[in-house]
Amino acid sequence: MSLTIYLAELATTIISKLGLPGIFFLMTLESALIPIPSEAIMVFAGFLVSKGEINFLDAVLAGTMGNYAGSAILYFLGKKYGAPMLLRYGKYIFISKKHIEEAEKFFQKNGKLAVFTGRMLPAVRTVISLPAGIAKMDFKTFTIYTILGSIPWNMALTYIGIVLGQNWHLILQYSTLIDSAAIIALIVLIAYFYISKKHEVNLFSSQNSQRAIYDKSGSESHDK
Template identity: 30%
Template sequence: MEHQLDYLLAHYGYFGIVLALVGGIVGLPLPDEIVLTYVGYNIYQGKMLYALSVVSAVIGALTGITISYLLGIKLGSPFLKKFGPKIHITEKKIERTQALFNKFGPFLLFIGYFIPGVRHVTAYLAGISCLGFRKFALYAYAGGVLWIFTFITLGRVLGHDWKKAEHYIHPNGGLLVILVVVLVFLVFLYRKRKKRSL
């Protein structure tokens, strides 16, 4: 994997980050968090610039999730069920994400990036359920920026130990999601109380 990422970044530079994340978010079997932490490691080594890397990753992720959303609107559920398995979006992932989407609504677009196998489906479901673009963009884009910042920074901080990020991603992913959900809920309560006091 490291050699493939080296090739990608050596030959395509920042544009390689964009390509990898567009493909990964749409549903290609690319390990997005590993790509981001490896980019962070390259920043640590001085091979890439932090700001340009984050901007490139944001462009890639937001483009990918917007394409997924538009596909959901235009082609609907039959497209996802027919072509999803070809890009590793299985019926089980769709059902699991649908249950979460029904429970959390648009908040899932925000936290879905941190749940492996869910971020690839949330935007399709948002499009299929005809969620308005403004609401979609608010949650999906904010979540994407936080996700990118988290994993690029993690790779940069870990430095030579960037591969350890894999251990933080999967075992602790649930904990991270819970922390994000709690944070979002607290912000929501704060805004609600502030509106009532006005």
């Protein structure tokens, strides 16, 4: 049995016994880099929603607050100890040099938005809090972006669990496919907002140019 399967089964056992507190606890561990797959946690939660044992919004809230709690732990680790200490001892809590470097590059390239989008990207989503802490990002801003970025991911996984029902465990076989789909969806979303923003800027610039021409024409007519 693989470690992922074992941890997934352990997660379902904990959730079955503890319910919502179990979801919160496990998602806290997952966001603090303990390798418990969030796919198994939230999809199983969705299965319990389909059975009427827990409420959809309660499950998403528990998962999101767990994400935030675990992310806050990493944030303060990054803020207090910085990259050198994490590179030295990170291997003991499953933090590799590659993970830290990828997260730092992503954060430097995307800034504050990295915390939001990073919550929906495989590998990056559990590490992005470290460079945010190292960069001493405003904690209030970090909190807002972390929570907002966690909600769509948790809602999607919970909904998948509702749809799969008794077959929720299939998620473990297709987790890579889901991660790929999440990346594609995120790229499309970012591209859409970028194009929309660029269109707004061009439209605003065009309107200002037309207004300037109109004002100039009016001024010349008045002078005459």
